Amino acid sequence: MNIRAELLKLAEPDYQVFASRLLPGTPHILGVRLPYLRKMAQKIVKEEATSFLSEREMVYFEEVMLRGMVIGYLKNLPLERHLYYIKEFVPLIDNWSVCDSFCSGLKVVGRHPEYFWSEVTAYLKSTNEFEVRFGVVMLLNYYVNNRYVEQVLGLLEETMHSGYYVRMAIAWAISVCYVNYPQLTLRYLQKTTLDTFTYNKALQKIRESLKTDSDTRALMKQMKRNEKTATPS
Template sequence: MIVEEIREELFRKQDLNYRDFICRLIPNTNPETIIGVRTPVLRKYAKQLVKREDVRDFLKALPHRYQDENLLHGLVLAEIKEFDLCLKEVNQFLPYINNWAVCDMLSPKVFQRYHQELLVYIRKWLKSEEEYTVRFAIGMLMEHFLGDDFTLEYVELVTKVHLDSYYVKMMVAWYFATGLAKQYEKILPYMEGKYLDTWTHNKTIQKALESYRITFEQKTYLRTLKVKK
């Protein structure tokens, strides 16, 4: 079966030093579930697997046992060219995402061509009680809707997210910091108006100060907006 074949191949591609590194990055994940396959290797493997008809058997085999299988799953989904099929597979996979690394790896290429259709589902995902479903939705807004398709309506969607989760709040901060880099004048009023909770507000400023895309003058002003605890 393809599931066993994939697992055996992942262990053949294992890098023990990389596994130890990943274990430190994702402390809330059982180290025994991490094989340790580097991302470029997984990407190459995913492009091979997506061409196989039996890859559907792997995608249906949820939940996966290993972190690397989840990462590979997300990378296979990224290669699916049919929007409806990709969206169906994403919806089936989202409930099984159990850490930020798998969540942030999931970025289907086909979504770039179907922004309006994607928005319908982003709105649904934002209402979820599952932290990584919400984090994924915010990530999709950050990736696809801070450029030419940007409107303040999307910013409002993020400000209304109140799921009390560290990984959701981190993504909100990442969204606003990226927004400051791409849409500074339009995002700035949200920082000046203290629309976010104190922790997320200050984390946004911290991440913005680390950005090379924000000018020295802008950073100087952002420092004045930090809220003292």
């Protein structure tokens, strides 16, 4: 399969405009819809995964997205090989869409959380905004459970990167913790030293959750901090 030719054929100018608005500053977006990319990724996994993943030339946003999807669809690999592909891919992430799509596709981590724990959490100490976001989004996808939730909240508290996409991911992660462990997360929110921007975004995301009742929405509104104390982004 000529991957780039196939992507160019599937590109839609109107969708390219829409996608570019969602991803300001992200260059070389063709405008290929995600369902088409998923179908291509599944076909690549069946026919030419190894040769595809050995390719180093990626110009378009969709080529990077496709690579992440292929890694997620891989099966029956030794865990160390899967980890190799993950670590090779993470430095390519330069926007929230690739990051979040890649994380959601890594079901292997959900099946083997202990094996990947130290690797995932190491990214929280990176100076790169999207590497840190990768770590946070991986936590909210695969580690908000009985075994790890307290450690997750502790790590979110310690993650110091000030990048906008990191702080939004932390707020999202806290809201996921709250939906699943409301009392534990409420105690965390009552004593957290998070900056005001991230803290208030977490409360907002909790309020906006479809699983949040009216009493919780009222409580989150009461807990909101004065925006004037927020740390500039």
